[in-house]
Amino acid sequence: METWIQVERLHLGAEAEVNSGFWYGKPAIEKIRQPRTWRHPDLDRRLTKKRMTSEVKLMIKLRAKGVEIPAIWDVDFEEGRIVMERIEGQQLMSFLRSNKQTHHVLEKVGRTIRKLHRQAVVHGDLSTNNILIDQQNEAKLIDLGLANMDYEVESYGIDLHVLHEILRASHPEIDGAMEAVIKGYLALDEEYGAPALAPGGKPPTAKEVVKRLESIKTRVRYHGG
Numbered sequence: 001m002e003t004w005i006q007v008e009r010l011h012l013g014a015e016a017e018v019n020s021g022f023w024y025g026k027p028a029i030e031k032i033r034q035p036r037t038w039r040h041p042d043l044d045r046r047l048t049k050k051r052m053t054s055e056v057k058l059m060i061k062l063r064a065k066g067v068e069i070p071a072i073w074d075v076d077f078e079e080g081r082i083v084m085e086r087i088e089g090q091q092l093m094s095f096l097r098s099n100k101q102t103h104h105v106l107e108k109v110g111r112t113i114r115k116l117h118r119q120a121v122v123h124g125d126l127s128t129n130n131i132l133i134d135q136q137n138e139a140k141l142i143d144l145g146l147a148n149m150d151y152e153v154e155s156y157g158i159d160l161h162v163l164h165e166i167l168r169a170s171h172p173e174i175d176g177a178m179e180a181v182i183k184g185y186l187a188l189d190e191e192y193g194a195p196a197l198a199p200g201g202k203p204p205t206a207k208e209v210v211k212r213l214e215s216i217k218t219r220v221r222y223h224g225g
Ligand SMILES: Nc1ncnc2c1ncn2[C@@H]1O[C@H](COP(=O)(O)OP(=O)(O)O)[C@@H](O)[C@H]1O
Pocket: 010, 011, 013, 015, 016, 018, 029, 031, 070, 084, 085, 086, 087, 088, 091, 129, 130, 132, 142, 143, 144
């Protein structure tokens, strides 16, 4: 059996080429970092390797902790290539466009984000394209290239604020969309208690983050950005 069989290119951005296909017969996604042509090739390769190492390490750790992200199946640091499990489903953006009953799924989105945050990790790019809804209506996070360990409540507030702004701008018709996300986000701490101590300190509680989100919203309203 061939290792990788490509079906289609999903996306070609400045950062990465994303292809859909099969890895040893299983539905998979291949993500290849685009070389930065303005950079010296040696430096570029070294930086790519460094970034990928931290991204892959983080993803493997998060998966092991039960955070809903794709499994990594293969990595080629020289080529800047990652092969991962393909999540069958759709981007949150298109899910919201094509479904009427969305609050339940938005709560799940909040739960999944909180699961990540409880591991002391901020996503860094929580757009509605980086959240997938699978066929069981479960929420999964992808595109963790900007994710990082963090202990500042502000970073967590900003993570949620990014999603808040996108939901407000692109789905103003959904009443209480962010409130549903927050409901799920808070519910997880109620079920599991305060987050455990991580290697670098204690991640903020869900309540602290939601409180910070509110103050970020106020700040943005008064200062416009
Ligand atoms: N593991 C995956 N399963 C299913 N679809 C994926 C997966 N990874 C990426 N995609 C699809 O490809 C798109 C682009 O991938 P992403 O990792 O977000 O790259 P980019 O950095 O270009 O935004 C996603 O929005 C999603 O639709």
